[in-house]
Amino acid sequence: MSKPSIIHMVDLYGQYFRIKDEIDTAIQDVIRSSVFIKGGKVNEFEDHLSKYLEAGVIACGNGTDALQLAFMALELQPGDEVITTPFTFVATAEVLALLGLKPVFTDVCPDTFNMDVSAIEAAITPRTKAILPVHLFGQSADMESINAIAEKHNLFIVEDAAQSLGTEYIFRNGEKKKSGAVGTIGCTSFFPSKNLGAFGDGGALFTSDEALAARIRSIANHGMKVRYYYDRIGVNSRLDSIQAAILDVKLKYLDQYVALRQAVAYWYDTRLAGIDGLQLPERVSYSTHSFHQYTIRTGKRDQLQEFLKSKGIPSMVYYPKAIHLQEAYRYLAYREGDFPVAEALTREVLSLPMHTEMDEGQLGYISDAVRDFYNSR
Ligand SMILES: *Cc1c(COP(=O)(O)O)cnc(C)c1O
Secondary structure, three states: OOOOOOOOOOOHHHHHHHOHHHHHHHHHHHHHHOOOEOOHHHHHHHHHHHHHHOOEEEEEOOHHHHHHHHHHHOOOOOOOEEEEOOOOOOHHHHHHHHOOOEEEEOOEOOOOOOEOHHHHHHHOOOOEEEEEOEOHHHEOOOHHHHHHHHHHHOOEEEEEOOOOOOOEEEOOOOOEEEOOOOOOEEEEEOOOOOOOOOOOOOEEEEEOOHHHHHHHHHHHEOOEEEOOEEOOOOOEOOOEHHHHHHHHHHHOOHHHHHHHHHHHHHHHHHHHOOOOOEEOOOOOOOEOEOOOOEEEEEOOHHHHHHHHHHOOOOOEOOOOOOHHHOHHHHHHOOOOOOOHHHHHHHHHEEEEOOOOOOOHHHHHHHHHHHHHHHHOO
16 A cells, blocks of 8 residues: 555644634633633633533643642552552652652553552552552553452542543443543543643543542642632642633544544454454453553564554554663662563553544555564564
């Protein structure tokens, strides 16, 4: 197949271009009002996202801040332990370290790349206070099992839903909840390439606990109680009005964006099925998949990536090194071999181009290239 127009990992300009008039108008409205911080636009976006998720929403500066605000609001004490995954973006563990909490890692599943729930109970100690699952690449972790463990041991659940906005969790009784609205607090990111992306930084927390929501709001605003009176130490973390206006427009299209990503995934699934030594993304019964990434697993990862590059096809490794083996986290005293699945994944995963603007020419070209690679060896 001939090479189509340039292939991107993500195509943010293309996505903008389809709704340019709406976005441009929304930005102009904020400039005309000159309410750049807080005010109506941020409230409107929080309300709309809250309706979408069926949970309370507090907007903040970015996804990392959302995680930090969540753990500040839960009032954990230095030395308290939080069980999480070593196969994630660093922010998940970083905020724990910053707050003096101890990240305790458990291994992940070889097919979903999410927390292996069967390993959680063995990691619980008297100091364990919370479980922090990450819904990696857009598919939820097994929340019903995590909920059961959390209830039994009286633990909070903070969901890192930075990659799973628009995903639905499906309970065994058929009930559905939006990813991030299942645990005690959900955290997400509006980083431009995320499922719902701003034109800069942004983030949000979700919770149905009103007292907790009020505490989060106060902490995100310097710990203020009433104006210029502070009853706790807080931070400054807020979504600006231009980002809120852009996100409010794009939120209307979120389900459409997710459907487009799922269509791309289905296309890859069909074209790449049956290749020996190539593992395609697993689907589980308890979650939809919003395909923040389409991530394959192969023992020939580096060679495949080189081959694709030579054909003008970008690809990315999320993530090349597990957190427990990172220099910055050496103080936790983990070693190579502690989490064999996570470690193997760092050598074998590859994320293919995935975005809302891909066409069949590009997908055909990429799938043919992957097939050519395996046929030639
Ligand atoms: C993007 C991301 C974050 C952090 O979000 P920022 O908005 O970049 O701070 C946290 N966790 C995961 C899993 C992410 O993918």
